[in-house]
Amino acid sequence: MTGSDASPSFRLAYVPGVTPTKWVRIWNERLPDVPLTLLPVSAADAFGVLRDGGADAGFVRLPVDRADLSAIPLYTETTVVVVPKDHVVAAVDEVSAADLADDIVLHPLDDTLGWEQPPGKPAIERPATTADAIALVAAGVGLLVVPQSLARLHHRRDLTYRPVSDAPESRIALSWPQEETTELVEQFIGIVRGRTVNSSRNRPSAPEQTKGKEQPKGKPQPKGKRPDAGGAARKPAAAKAAGRGARSGSGGPKGSGKRGKPRRRS
Known part of the structure; x- marks a missing residue:
């Protein structure tokens, strides 16, 4: 992006042998309003293109000079x-x-x-x-x-x-200028790393997501019961205890419910 008035776009360089089709397809699905432009470059020219601002990111062959470029190794080729x-x-x-x-x-x-x-x-x-x-x-x-x-x-x-079993191997990496780690670069990193669209790295922060929305209410409680689970559990138990007391004569006022001594039969 070259200015605040410019439409957002993303320029992706890639060296011979890399096939970026899968990642481009996912980009177009997730960011349909941000066009992605592919730039084929030679392995020798890829780093110069990134440093000169000719591309926002690129698929390159390692090694990468980490003094001014960031890189995420992706895979090793046979x-x-x-x-x-x-x-x-x-x-x-x-x-x-x-x-x-x-x-x-x-x-x-x-x-x-x-x-x-x-x-x-x-x-x-x-x-x-x-x-x-x-x-x-x-x-x-x-x-x-x-x-x-x-x-x-x-x-x-x-x-x-x-x-060839014992030959050197070539490794592919995603690289971009360290000073230009933009939001769009982060989006593309997420795609390459396999993050889903619902990943926390790919969606706004929680305050922005819930702004202006009513917080969900708790589950309604049954009529006659308080939300205090402890109190709801104790009340029936107390009632049962009271019922047992009425039948057995315990729990009532002092002296109530007592039976007199049986009279002797003559």
Whole structure:
């Protein structure tokens, strides 16, 4: 929001591989009067977009510089190797990095896994993007290790992928500028964290909710009974005691109800 006269809106950035559809749908259901604009950004540019005010929040890949950005880690992705369908790797369920030692493994400039030492043999030249690397895999030039979401994003019928058991993993987080934690940002955090619309974090405070409304009255008491439960319970007991006293001669005035001594028969 750029001013008090501007209509409220929410701008959400997201990096390749993230599918924000579910969260956008919930936003539109809960805040139909606040339009949400999606901004696709590269993993390298995402933090700059947030810092420059180009987006209110964004789905990014960790790590995040916590000096000026807040972040909530969401999930960790499976790492896979993308191979041609006729490659030997396609015949197994899972591989290790060592299994790729004899293959050329492409390492694009926009790699998101942060390898200390990429597996396999390096290519003569690093592809500029993951999309370029996928095209080279399809051409039989080499293999590519990426987060599973990117393998799905760049899916081709002539390629497949398998999990790599010991490769680095990529984690997705929701991030936003620390100094711009607005009410709309809080609303989106609640949606991502799965809070319901009735959650205390998503509804006004209690005084605002009950303002101007009559407080609910207590349950009406039956006629002849007081709301004091203790008194209502004691009275019947006292009445029973009095009744027993009248029959047995106890509880009345002194001397009343006593029988005389029986007379002797002659």
